[in-house]
Amino acid sequence: AQSVTQPDIHITVSEGASLELRCNYSYGATPYLFWYVQSPGQGLQLLLKYFSGDTLVQGIKGFEAEFKRSQSSFNLRKPSVHWSDAAEYFCAVGFYNAGNNRKLIWGLGTSLAVNP
Amino acid sequence: SQTIHQWPATLVQPVGSPLSLECTVEGTSNPNLYWYRQAAGRGLQLLFYSVGIGQISSEVPQNLSASRPQDRQFILSSKKLLLSDSGFYLCAWRTSGGTDTQYFGPGTRLTVL
Numbered sequence: 001a002q003s004v005t006q007p008d009i010h011i012t013v014s015e016g017a018s019l020e021l022r023c024n025y026s027y028g029a030t031p032y033l034f035w036y037v038q039s040p041g042q043g044l045q046l047l048l049k050y051f052s053g054d055t056l057v058q059g060i061k062g063f064e065a066e067f068k069r070s071q072s073s074f075n076l077r078k079p080s081v082h083w084s085d086a087a088e089y090f091c092a093v094g095f096y097n098a099g100n101n102r103k104l105i106w107g108l109g110t111s112l113a114v115n116p
Numbered sequence: 117s118q119t120i121h122q123w124p125a126t127l128v129q130p131v132g133s134p135l136s137l138e139c140t141v142e143g144t145s146n147p148n149l150y151w152y153r154q155a156a157g158r159g160l161q162l163l164f165y166s167v168g169i170g171q172i173s174s175e176v177p178q179n180l181s182a183s184r185p186q187d188r189q190f191i192l193s194s195k196k197l198l199l200s201d202s203g204f205y206l207c208a209w210r211t212s213g214g215t216d217t218q219y220f221g222p223g224t225r226l227t228v229l
Contacts, residue, residue, distance in 0.1 A: 034216070046217060090159065
């Protein structure tokens, strides 16, 4: 069965430090992969996505993610975190269900706190 | 450009009362529409999705129902709310036949007392 795992429930980093949020997936075919960010009380905003091609994808707000097929991972990175990056981050995988409809499987999210 | 609206933004309802949450999308036609619930400290749970008018698929048996009376309108309803229905409800859309990218509305915070 398809699944998405975000191993870190909560991460705290200092402002200016580098960041890596982990995402591992289980899916039999080539996945479509996404990272979304959610500020408190808000909807989800797409940070970046991978469909094919270059395995290192650039997103908004200075984020990037690397697809590693051999490790079934799609980790999110940022070289220097800003206080405004404090939020909940969700990884998702797109797949076809039994009815041939496209859906997303979601990780449970990683909560990021940024110390000044 | 496309926009997605949800209302109300917040709602406090007594147990046993009815519910109607509305989601509308502008700037696109025949979108796929989704209702998610997000409980406190939890991930996203897909409740319903729709690929067209009157076409609703339910993901989880529950106290809720969904309807799509118009192409760009998606409604989440309940006849009698339970305490466990409290949460943050998110509507999302994606282009039919396009990529899997879903775009989310601002959400509705529902508190059932």
